[in-house]
Amino acid sequence: MAEADIEAAASMQVEAFGGNLPEIIERYHTGPRSTWRDGWVVEHDGELRAAALALPARWWFGGCAYDVSAIAAVAVRPVDRRRGFASELMRGLLRAEREAGHTYSVLYPFQHGFYRRLGYATVGLMHFWRLPTAQLPDDPRLRGKVRLLREADRSTVADVYTRWLPAHSGFERNGRQWERRWTISDDKWVVYEDGAAGVSGYLAYRASGPSLEIRELVAHHAEAERGLWSFVAAQIEQRASVTYHAPLHQPLWAMLREPHMFEPTNRGFIVTDVAALTVSFMARAVDVSAALTPRHYPPGIRGRVTLNVHDPVLAPEGEPLALEFSEGRATVTPLTEQPDVRCDIVTLSQIMCGALTATHARWYGLLEASDPATTLLDQAFPLGPPFIHPADWF
Numbered sequence: 001m002a003e004a005d006i007e008a009a010a011s012m013q014v015e016a017f018g019g020n021l022p023e024i025i026e027r028y029h030t031g032p033r034s035t036w037r038d039g040w041v042v043e044h045d046g047e048l049r050a051a052a053l054a055l056p057a058r059w060w061f062g063g064c065a066y067d068v069s070a071i072a073a074v075a076v077r078p079v080d081r082r083r084g085f086a087s088e089l090m091r092g093l094l095r096a097e098r099e100a101g102h103t104y105s106v107l108y109p110f111q112h113g114f115y116r117r118l119g120y121a122t123v124g125l126m127h128f129w130r131l132p133t134a135q136l137p138d139d140p141r142l143r144g145k146v147r148l149l150r151e152a153d154r155s156t157v158a159d160v161y162t163r164w165l166p167a168h169s170g171f172e173r174n175g176r177q178w179e180r181r182w183t184i185s186d187d188k189w190v191v192y193e194d195g196a197a198g199v200s201g202y203l204a205y206r207a208s209g210p211s212l213e214i215r216e217l218v219a220h221h222a223e224a225e226r227g228l229w230s231f232v233a234a235q236i237e238q239r240a241s242v243t244y245h246a247p248l249h250q251p252l253w254a255m256l257r258e259p260h261m262f263e264p265t266n267r268g269f270i271v272t273d274v275a276a277l278t279v280s281f282m283a284r285a286v287d288v289s290a291a292l293t294p295r296h297y298p299p300g301i302r303g304r305v306t307l308n309v310h311d312p313v314l315a316p317e318g319e320p321l322a323l324e325f326s327e328g329r330a331t332v333t334p335l336t337e338q339p340d341v342r343c344d345i346v347t348l349s350q351i352m353c354g355a356l357t358a359t360h361a362r363w364y365g366l367l368e369a370s371d372p373a374t375t376l377l378d379q380a381f382p383l384g385p386p387f388i389h390p391a392d393w394f
Contacts, residue, residue, distance in 0.1 A: 001039030001051070009041060009051035009075075016075035032176035033057075033394070034072075042089045050076045050085040054093060055394060059106065061169040061386035062354065064295040068283075069097050070171075071107035072394045090118050094286060094313050103291040104349075106283045108393065115282050119311050121349035124281035125385045129252055131242040132262040133212070137255050138234060142192075142227035149189035149202070154182060156199045157191065164218050169247065169387040181391065187215060190231055192224040200224045203231065204391065207239065214244040216389045229255065245278070247387040281388060284349045286314070289332040291352060292323060299328040303376045308339040309348050325380055340373040351377060355385040 001009065010024040028036040034055045042050040055070040071093070076086050097105055109115045112122055149157065158178050165172065181187070181204075192201035201224030204215040212235055219225035232242055241262035246252060253259040253274045264272040285291045288309060304324040311319060320335035347366045350356035358377035361367035369377070 001036055001041045003036055005039070005041050005048060005051075006036050008048045009036075009039060012048065012051050012075045012077055013073045015078065017073065032174070032180045033070075040089055040093050042085045042092075044085070048077075049080045049083075050074070050089045052089055052093065054097070057106070058172040059104065059170075059386075060165050060172070062295055062384075063166065065166070065172070066103040066291065066294070067101070068104040068106055069093075069102055070394050071105060074107075074110075086114075087118065090115075091313050094118070097286045098314055101290060102286050103294075104283050105286050106281055108281050112279075112282065116346055117312065118284075119313050119345040119349075120282040120284045121346040121353070121355070122279050123283045123350055123353040123355040123385050124279060124388065125248050125355055126245050126278050126280060126387065127248055127250070127252075127275040128278045129242070129244045129246055129275050130262045131244065131252065131256065132258070132260075133233060133236045133239050133242055135256040135258050136229055136233035136242070137226070137257070139226055139230045142223055143230035143234060145194050145227050146190050146192050146203075146231040149191050153191055153199060154178070157189070157202050160199060160202060160220065161218055164220060170389055171392045173392075190228070192219065192227045194223070201228055203228045205232075210238070210240045212239040212242045214242060216391050217244070245280075245390055247385075248277075249384055280393075283353055283386070284345055285352060288319065288321065288345075288348070292330050292332050295330070297325055297328050297330060297380050298382075301325045301328075301376070301379050303372075305341060305373045305376050306335050306337060306339040307341040307343070307348070308335070309343060309345055311345040315345075325376070330380070340370050341377070342368040351381050353386055354381060354383055357381070357383055 006025055006028045010021055010028060013024060014021050034053050038054050038056060040052045040054060041048050052074040053072045055072055057068050057070045059066050059068045074086060094105060107115065107120065186206050187204050188206065190203050191199045193199050200221060201219035203217050206213045206215060212232065217228060219228060259274050261273040261275065266272050302325055304322060306322045308318045308320045309315065320339060322333045322335045324331050343361065343366060347361050351358055351361060358367060358369065358374045362369055362374055
């Protein structure tokens with residue numbers, strides 16, 4: 001994308017998604033996460049037909065940080081839709097990402113099927129909770145350590161998030177992103193402070209009528225999290241319910257006195273909703289070798305598995321490789337023999353991201369593999385999909 005393309009690209013995005021044209025043009029010049037230099041366009045017959053942004057990001061999951069592109073604002077002029085321009089744009093972008101050494105590409109899709117044909121995999125599985133405030137536990141001792149955020153706390157909160165991130169999942173944030181967070185008037189903030197130990201957790205939330213929406217809850221230890229939930233429980237007089245998009249592994253139902261959703265739907269017999277399983281973002285490995293080698297694996301895993309991975313964009317003839325695990329690390333080498341495992345990049349990305357086990361993939365016909373190879377992949381890539389906080393949705 002060239003600087004001269006800004007207005008045309010911004011107009012295209014306003015037409016596709018809405019928004020304020022001058023504000024979008026300004027973001028192309030001075031955005032906190034990206035500028036026009038991160039933009040991509042398709043030009044045909046002297047006119048822009050499609051545009052997108054590839055936001056540079058550093059993404060943590062599984063105890064490892066990956067340099068990725070977060071693809072956003074993919075737009076096509078209405079007159080140019082269903083002419084292949086969006087696919088052309090994405091294919092060119094993916095090839096460039098691989099040349100740049102990016103490991104993964106991440107996006108929020110308008111349609112999962114469209115991006116699956118480009119190798120993207122549904123991995124952003126979350127639980128959506130609508131918790132009855134009256135059922136939340138309230139510990140007055142811990143709640144007494146929760147106070148309003150002060151301006152002087154801002155750098156401390158950013159540090160709390162940075163230290164929390166490697167053991168969890170999400171995007172790193174730069175200073176300008178944090179500055180933008182502080183200007184969002186709808187967001188309210190409280191922190192958990194325990195004397196000399198200082199701030200060890202925080203909560204960002206929004207209030208809307210009888211409901212409270214949790215935007216982000218970060219805690220370094222159990223008492224900090226319980227204290228923040230106690231603060232939420234104390235809002236019962238004004239907020240009957242609490243909504244929260246949470247990682248799949250977080251068993252919030254266990255702290256409820258009556259484990260069910262606010263105004264739950266009965267599903268037959270004595271079966272009611274406690275949370276809703278939701279899907280959100282998609283991801284795909286761009287450079288499989290580069291994505292596999294930096295991460296840490298369970299130290300007891302030893303073995304070798306050989307794969308042939310079909311990628312409709314980057315390896316349509318298949319990418320044969322050998323993957324060997326030893327002492328918590330993996331090495332990847334080219335393969336010359338017949339593979340133990342055959343799958344496409346969609347399935348492999350889901351396994352690598354912990355959204356799907358190799359056993360389940362084989363059960364549903366998504367993976368061809370021997371029993372030993374399936375067992376080794378299950379051990380190397382345990383179930384547990386990555387998570388992105390609502391505040392970082394793009």
